[in-house]
Amino acid sequence: MNQNLSSYRIFYTVANAGNISKAAKQLYISQPAISKSIQKLEETLGCKLFSRSSRGVILTEEGALIYTHVKEAFETLDIGEEKLRRSLELGMGHLKIGVSSTLCKSMLMPYLKAFIENNPHISISINCQSTNETLDLLDDNKVDIGLVGKPNNLRNIEFYPIAKIKDIFVAKPEYLKNLSERGIPKEKYLSNSTLMLLNKNNFSRQYINEYLRINHIDTSESIEITSLDLLTDFAKIGVGIACVIKNFVKTELENNELVEVPCDFKIPQREVGLVYRSNIKHSKALDEFISFCKTSHSENFKI
Structure with missing residues (x-):
């Protein structure tokens, strides 16, 4: 665009008013300033945009052509400003x-x-x-x-912080009963079961890894699962012992679908x-x- 927006705003206002005097009042600028702006725009575009009449000015054929596009542009701007205003008033955002x-x-x-x-x-x-x-x-x-x-x-x-969560190990009651019947003491349940953990890239898995390592719990043969919901579901059908977040299995613990597995080390709560x-x-x-x-x-x- 070879002209700045203000030149087209003046052209648009004059075309709508059909009179330079009226346009000057609407724009709060002098008539000579408007005439000079129109003249400069005509020189740049290489054609006459207005012709004078007894009532004021009317668009030439060339002026009518450019007016169509200028009108569309300013109407689009007006729509944008209105949407912005409504957005600010209504608290809209993303x-x-x-x-x-x-x-x-x-x-x-x-x-x-x-x-x-x-x-x-x-x-x-x-x-x-x-x-x-x-x-x-x-x-x-x-x-x-x-x-x-x-x-x-x-x-x-x-x-x-908005909450504290606690990592625990859970299993189906029948799964732990089977371990007990095999003569495995409670403190050895984790070392003698199918251990189910979140995958190694998961933040929760990374948090408990240190506690598992310190307490010599081998995870090399563990089953890695991508979501906590699946861990819970697999534990509920007796696949093994799952490391889950206690806050999110309250219903299963209350219904005795799952029980917390005793272990001889404590995993601190985290935020x-x-x-x-x-x-x-x-x-x-x-x-x-x-x-x-x-x-x-x-x-x-x-x-």
């Missing part, structure tokens, strides 16, 4: 969240349900990945916020929380979500 499928189902969903009810004009995108992958997406600005297990190195991110970049400007939608989660958490929001 929020990209990274979270594992397990934490999404068991922890994020209650927050999201209440948040969406209060902020229906904010659209949500969910990227279900592991904690490690979510942290990478956060680094690459591909998600705005994540729900993860607390990382060892916070780098340049903020971590706001789960929100992670977000501290060194970039946040969108309004992100700030709204962070504020909502912190307020909900401080009011003992049930998860």
Whole structure:
């Protein structure tokens, strides 16, 4: 475009008004300034845009042609401005969240349900990945916020804890009964069973690996499974002993579908929380979500 937007705005206003004097009043500029702008635009385009009449000015054939496109452009701008105005008034925005499928189902969903009810004009995108992958997406600005297990190195991110979780080993009662009948003492159950763990890239697996190593629990023959839900399901049908998060198998423990396996070492609780970049400007939608989660958490929001 050889002319700046203001020249076309003047042309557009004059064409609509059909009179330079009226256009000058609408634009709050002088008539000579308008005439000079139109003249410069005509010189650049190489044609006359207006012809004078007794009532003012009318578009030439060439002027009518360029007017069609200028009109469409300014109407598009007007639509854009209106959408922006409505977005600001309604609190519209887009929020990209990274979270594992397990934490999404068991922890994020209650927050999201209440948040969406209060902020229906904010659209949500969910990227279900592991904690490690979510942290990478956060680094690459591909998600705005994540729900993860607390990382060892916070780098340049903020971590706001919302819950504590506990890793335990579970099995079907009949599976443990079978081990007992074979004369295996309780403290040796883990070493003499089919052990089912999340895959090595999973943050939860990496967290318990050190405790398994210190206590000489061999994992070389363990079954690796990609999701906590599948671990739970396999344990429920008696495949072996699974390492799961106690918070997420409460129903199975209460119904005695699964029982906690006794072991002679303790795995400390760990924190789960929100992670977000501290060194970039946040969108309004992100700030709204962070504020909502912190307020909900401080009011003992049930998860």
